[in-house]
Amino acid sequence: MDYSLIIFVLTGALLGVASAQTHQYYFVSTPLNWTSAQSFCRQDYTDLVTIENTADVDAVINTSLTYTGLVWIGLHDDFINSWKWSLSDSSFYGEGQTTFRNWYLNQPNNLNGQQYCVTLLSGSPFFGTWDDVDCSLERHFVCYNGTTNGSPSYVVSGTSLNWTEAQKFCRENYVDLASVRNQTDNTIIANLAAGDFVWIGLSRQKVWSDGSNSSFQFWVNGQPNSGPEQCVAAAMNDSGRWSDEDCALSLPFICYAPMVTSSTCVETGCPSGMECLSNNAVVQCIDPCDNYTVLNDDWRSVNNTNNTTLHCDQHINWEGWYRLYLGQSSAQIPEQCIEEQRCGTHHPLWINGSHPTQTNEIVTRTVCNAWVGSCCYFTSHTIQVKLCYGYYYVYKLAQPSTCSLAYCTAPHNAEDFRASGQNETSITLQWNKLNNISSFIFQFNGTETNISAPDGPGVITHTVSSLTAGTKYTFTLIYVSHGVRSNIIQLTAITAPSNPESLKPLNQTETSITLQWNKANNTNFVLELTGSETSITAPDGDGAVTHTVSSLTAGSKYTFTLFSVFENIRSSGVSITAATAPVNAEGFGSSAQTETSITLQWNKVNNTNFVLQFNDTETNISAPDGAGAVTHTVSSLTAGTKYTFTLFSVFENIRSSGVSITAATGPHFVFGINVRLESLTRLSETELEDAVAELFRKYGVPPEVSISVRSVKP
Incomplete structure (x- = not known):
């Protein structure tokens, strides 16, 4: 039987100074963005790691013996909560006054990643608003000089210094750089600055996720260097030095938890998912996923039917935790009854229950054995199991009740069996390949489908079609190794519902x-x-x-x-x-009337035509090109009559609410006039009408007046 011990847990200080240790660090290999990594650490440990000295840097590097890339740590930019006033005297500030801010438009923005200090911008167009700038710039500054008659006193320096030097100057010669508690303070300082850009006492630093005040820094040369890159990673291949990175990147990360040593470990127990174990003679809470013995016996395979040499696990002194392998692939104890005379023994041992699905818990499972047709013939016993990140299991094994009983190993279940896409009639399933496993059985709806894995690494995809929309389905996936099925893994997935109808x-x-x-x-x-x-x-x-x-x-x-x-x-x-409906036309009114017509006028409305409604009829009117009013004449009306007109704007066949007016035609007049005409020749009635019409026009009678001439005998 081959055993090999693999230990990955290291603590927040060198083991030689164990009595001074306060933190224990954990490398999590699953890549996550910074926010997700923070949530993970806060849920399963304490928080993302805080690094306070070079010993912590060494401890972080030593959490992984093989990984050499970037890892997230707890340092990050917080543009809202990380600003602090240089003057820390709490008696100077009233309630809420430490958080008064007067930023200029779109500030602060941390341009180029180096803007940690604040300038007050006086004069037009800024009028006392603030900007975050590089602290190394040299500027005039405003010092606070105590109070005079209950009011704050400020002094504007005529010397240009960087922010740190300005802070030192104010503290040595006055009280401190100026704090701005409210709009009144802001106006006083802006007036004193008289159009200048001046330092005030507000500045910030990147902050630690757990709220630590550590000022320790370990940047790579030229870092931090970019505004959008607001989270900090440590380079495991560069002595753990830091760089700012885009928080959306997916990286492994380092969590920490308080060190629980022998003085409390045995007495009070450990956090969920950890166990009190001895590591280099130090008893402490350790994650068994990082401290296990590899168990890699080929004879334990469920495929092994050779019992020439019988094995019995009652003779093994099981200590600590174990990870099972078959060849180079991670394996697990089967979850279903294994027929007798397999696994190099008479009575194969299997787990009567499912493996855990949560990574932060240790569960207890019953182990059964097969003999003479019974799946649990001899006295059963219990073991502990934990699911580890990277999707493998570790076991705290125990001696079975008799001989010959031995633990079996089966190929690992599919990694990350999931639905990668759905529509109304199909579900696409996906899972990760495992080393040396190339055959799978897919069970659904009482049928089985054999699936062969493609060559090379990557994921396997399988689509199930002809399904019903908006329905739950259960799928079963089984690995096959050397003709023997592994444990069963099931997944429930849902087809997309049908689209809404008649929208x-x-x-x-x-x-x-x-x-x-x-x-x-x-x-x-x-x-x-x-x-x-x-x-x-x-x-x-x-x-x-x-x-x-x-x-x-x-x-x-x-x-x-x-x-x-x-x-x-x-x-x-x-x-x-x-x-949406257009607005109603404005300026709707009558611009002219005759006895038989009314001319209407209104203002154009962008992109709209019109409908004019009167006397139960409708007229479509297109707006003319260009600017100006729209006019429309309604004819064939009755003289001296009132009419009601309703006008609608129309956009995309949608009418406005409509606007109405009442207008009337002119009345009809009949009058007679005696006219004496002298002519050298006799005129016809038509010629007489033309002559009278010309006379009327000369005196301004409108052309709408009709003229009829009748001869009358004297």
Whole structure:
């Protein structure tokens, strides 16, 4: 039997000074972004690591014997909470006064990653607002000189110094660099600065995730150097030196927890997922995932039916934790009954239960044995199991009740078996390959499918089609090694629901659009508009769903996308474009009237045509090109009659609410006039009418007046 001890846990100081240790550090190999790494450490340990001295730097490097890249540590930029006033006297500040800020537009921005000090910008167009700048710049500055008659006294220096030198000068000659507690202080200092840019006492440093005040720094030359890179990583291949990095990067990381030594470890126990173990004669809480013995016996394989040499694990003095291998691949104890005469023994041992699925817990499982047709013939016993990051198990094994009983090993279950995509009729499944495993059995709906892994590393993908929308399905995946099936791993996944049906605009006003669609079974909805999303819960009962989107702009097109949502899975989405109603035309009125017509006039509205409604008829009117008013004459009217006209603006076939006016035609007059004409020749009645019309026009009678000449005998 071959054993080899692998120990990865190291502590926050050299083991030679164990009595002074306070922290224990943990290397987590799973790459996460900085925020996720912080959450992980706070959940399973204490926090991301704080580094306070070079001994801590050495301890961080020693947490991994093989990894040489970047790891996240707890240092990061906090533009909101990391600003501190140089004057720390709490009696100087009233409630909330330490947090008064007067930033200029889009400040602070940490341009080029070196802006840790603050300048007050006086004069136009800044008017006393603040800017974060490089502390090495030389500027005039304002010192606080105590109070006079209860009011703060400030002194503007005519000397230009960098921020640190200005702070030193103020502390040696006055009290400190000026603190600005409120708008009154800000106005006083801005007036004193008289258009100059001056240092005030506000500055910041990068902060530690756990709130530590450590000022220790260990930067790579030229770091920190970039504004967008707000989180800090340590280079394991460069003596642990620091650089600022984009917080969205996925990197391994270092967590820490308080050191629990023999004085408290045995008495009070350890945090979840850890155990009180001896490491180099020091008893402390250690994660068994980092402190185990490798158990790599080929005869333990479930495929082994050769019992020429019988093995019995009752003779082994099991101590500590063990990780199982088959060849070069991680393995595990089977979860199902193994037929007798396998695994190099008469009575194979298997776990009666499932392996843990959470990485921060140690679970207890019952171990059974197979003999004469029974899967648990002899007295059972218990062992402890933990799932480790990197997806392998470690076991705290115990002696079985008799001989010949021995633990079996089976190929490891699929790593990260997951649904990578869904639509209404199919689910795509994915899992990671394991070394030396090339065959899988996929079970679904009472059928089995044999799947061969492609060559090379990477993931395996399998799509199940012809499914029903918005439905839960259970899939089973089994590894096959040398013709023998490994443990079963199951996954429940869901098809996307059907898209909502009959999505349409129900009502539009100048500032809102009401949408309507049909309900779908067991689904809620998400409505997407211009990058924002609104979750909508379907009402109880039957009927359509309605939702009103408000605060829109009149006469504008909007595209809405609606998703059905079932168990957090969205449909593909259905989109419609709808428009708000345009505004009503302004300046609507009558500009001229005759006995038989009325001319209407109104102002144009952008991108709209019009509908004029009167006497139960409608007329479509296109707006003319260019600027100016729109005119329209309504003819064939009755003289001396009132008419009501309603005008609608129209955009994308959507009408405005409409505006109405009342206007009247002119009255009809009949009058007679005696005119004496002298002519050298006799005139016809038509010639007489033309002569009279010319006379009337000469005296301003409108041309609409009709003239009829009749001869009358004297």
